Amino acid sequence: MKDIKTHSIGGNAGRNRTHNRRVVLDYVRANEPTGRAEISKSCGLSFQAVSNIIEALQNEGLLVAVGHKTGERGQPAAQYKFNPESAFSVGIELRPDALICATLNLKGDCIYRERLAISDTSPAKAIPEICDMVDRAIVKIKRSREQLLGVGVVMPGPFGASEMSDLEAAIVPDWDDVDVQKVFEEALKCPVIAENDATAAAISERVAGVASAIDTYCFVYFGAGLGLGVMTNGHAQRGAFGNFGEIGHVITQVGGNECSCGNYGCLETYASRISARKFLAVRGIDVSSGAEMATLLEQNNPDFIEWIDIAAKHLSQAIGILENIFDPETIVFGGAMPDAVIDALIERLELPQGSVANRKHRTIKRVLRGSSGHFTAAIGGASLIIHQTTTPSIAVYS
Ligand SMILES: [Zn+2]
CATH class of the missing domain: 3.30.420.40 (ATPase, nucleotide binding domain)
Structure with a gap:
C-alpha cells in the first residue's frame, strides 16, 4: 500500500459536504427533534442558511420533518429529525x-x-x-x-x-x-x-466501544502479526508514511526468536497468532483458526497455556513501553483473537511497576479488552x- 492520505469525501453526486452542513446535521442528531430557529441560534448560522441546508438535507433523505412544535407565540415551527437509515x-x-x-x-x-x-x-x-x-x-x-x-x-x-x-x-x-x-x-x-x-x-472502539469516553489510548491489534493504533486527544496518530505503530517489531528479547523482518526477539514472534501457530506446530498441534485456539484454551491445553504465559510476559514489557511513551488513559487489546484468549492474556499480564500508568486512584484499568470482537477493524x-x-x-x- 503506497499512500494512505485521508481526505474529505467528495465527488459523490448530489452530496455537497460543506462544514455548515455537517454542523447542522450533527446538531440535529444530538438535539432532535429540533427546528430551524433553534438550529440557527445554536449553530451561529443565519436562519436563511439553515433553511437552505435543511432543504438540501431533506432532499437527500438525511433529515425528515416530524410535524410542528406548538404552544409558543407565532407560527408553529417545523421540527426535524435525523434519519440514520438514509x-x-x-x-x-x-x-x-x-x-x-x-x-x-x-x-x-x-x-x-x-x-x-x-x-x-x-x-x-x-x-x-x-x-x-x-x-x-x-x-x-x-x-x-x-x-x-x-x-x-x-x-x-x-x-x-x-x-x-x-x-x-x-x-x-x-x-x-x-x-x-x-x-x-x-x-x-x-x-x-x-x-x-x-x-x-x-477508531472503532472510540465510535462504539470501550473507548467511547476515552480521548487518549493505545490499541494493540492482534492481526496475523501485531499492530498498534494510538489516539491522542481524539486524534489518530499516523506517522509520516502511515506506518505508525509497528509494535510487532519492537524487540522484547535481545537475541531472541528470529523474526521475518530480519531482527531477533521481536514482540510478534512471541505474542501473535502466527507465533501461537508456530509454537504449537513444534509440539504437534495444528491450529489454523481463532475458534481452535478458543477450544485449546477451554480444554486447558498445557502447550497453549504455556504459549499464553510467554506471550503475556512479552506483552507486559511492551505495555510498560507504551505507557511510558504515550501516557495513555488505558491500553485496549483486540482484533483477530477470540475474546476468551485475549481475556486469558490480560489475566496473566504482569504489568511493570516502573510505569507512569502505575498510579493510585486510577478509574480505568491499565489494560482492557475491546468490545467489537473480530469485526473491529x-x-x-x-x-x-x-x-x-x-x-x-x-x-x-x-
Ligand atoms: Zn520483527
Missing part, C-alpha cells in the same frame, strides 16, 4: 486469510456483517472479491447503491516500499506498490478511505466514512 457505509478488512465486511447506518449501528475465508489476497484476486462483497452487502440490507456514502478499506501495514515491507511481504503480498484508495475508488465507483488495521480498530473502516459525512470537526483525524 445512507450507509461499508468497511472491508483484508486479512491474510479472510475478508471481513461491516456495514453501518449513519448512527454507527452495524446493520450487516460477513466474513469470507480467502487464500489468495493478491490485488488480482482480492479486488473483485471485495467488489462482490460490497454488492452483497447492498442487496442484503435492501438499499440502493446511491445511498452508499463510501467504503473504508483496511489492511495490515507496513505500507510503502520499505525494507521491512519487502521482508514482510507474506502478510498481504503484492500490495506494496498499489495506491489502495485510487484502485478501490475506480473499482467500487464511490469514495474510499484506506487505513491500517490497528488504527481502524482504535472493518467497523473502524466504515466508521471513518460516517465520521467524514456527519461530524463537523473530524474527531479521529487531525
Whole structure:
C-alpha cells in the first residue's frame, strides 16, 4: 500500500459536504427533534442558511420533518429529525486469510456483517472479491447503491516500499506498490478511505466501544502479526508514511526468536497468532483458526497455556513501553483473537511497576479488552466514512 492520505469525501453526486452542513446535521442528531430557529441560534448560522441546508438535507433523505412544535407565540415551527437509515457505509478488512465486511447506518449501528475465508489476497484476486462483497452487502440490507456514502478499506501495514515491507511481504503480498484508495475508488465507483488495521480498530472502539469516553489510548491489534493504533486527544496518530505503530517489531528479547523482518526477539514472534501457530506446530498441534485456539484454551491445553504465559510476559514489557511513551488513559487489546484468549492474556499480564500508568486512584484499568470482537477493524473502516459525512470537526483525524 503506497499512500494512505485521508481526505474529505467528495465527488459523490448530489452530496455537497460543506462544514455548515455537517454542523447542522450533527446538531440535529444530538438535539432532535429540533427546528430551524433553534438550529440557527445554536449553530451561529443565519436562519436563511439553515433553511437552505435543511432543504438540501431533506432532499437527500438525511433529515425528515416530524410535524410542528406548538404552544409558543407565532407560527408553529417545523421540527426535524435525523434519519440514520438514509445512507450507509461499508468497511472491508483484508486479512491474510479472510475478508471481513461491516456495514453501518449513519448512527454507527452495524446493520450487516460477513466474513469470507480467502487464500489468495493478491490485488488480482482480492479486488473483485471485495467488489462482490460490497454488492452483497447492498442487496442484503435492501438499499440502493446511491445511498452508499463510501467504503473504508483496511489492511495490515507496513505500507510503502520499505525494507521491512519487502521482508514482510507474506502478510498481504503484492500490495506494496498499489495506491489502495485510487484502485478501490475506480473499482467500487464511490469514495474510499484506506487505513491500517490497528488504527481502524482504535477508531472503532472510540465510535462504539470501550473507548467511547476515552480521548487518549493505545490499541494493540492482534492481526496475523501485531499492530498498534494510538489516539491522542481524539486524534489518530499516523506517522509520516502511515506506518505508525509497528509494535510487532519492537524487540522484547535481545537475541531472541528470529523474526521475518530480519531482527531477533521481536514482540510478534512471541505474542501473535502466527507465533501461537508456530509454537504449537513444534509440539504437534495444528491450529489454523481463532475458534481452535478458543477450544485449546477451554480444554486447558498445557502447550497453549504455556504459549499464553510467554506471550503475556512479552506483552507486559511492551505495555510498560507504551505507557511510558504515550501516557495513555488505558491500553485496549483486540482484533483477530477470540475474546476468551485475549481475556486469558490480560489475566496473566504482569504489568511493570516502573510505569507512569502505575498510579493510585486510577478509574480505568491499565489494560482492557475491546468490545467489537473480530469485526473491529472493518467497523473502524466504515466508521471513518460516517465520521467524514456527519461530524463537523473530524474527531479521529487531525
Ligand atoms: Zn520483527
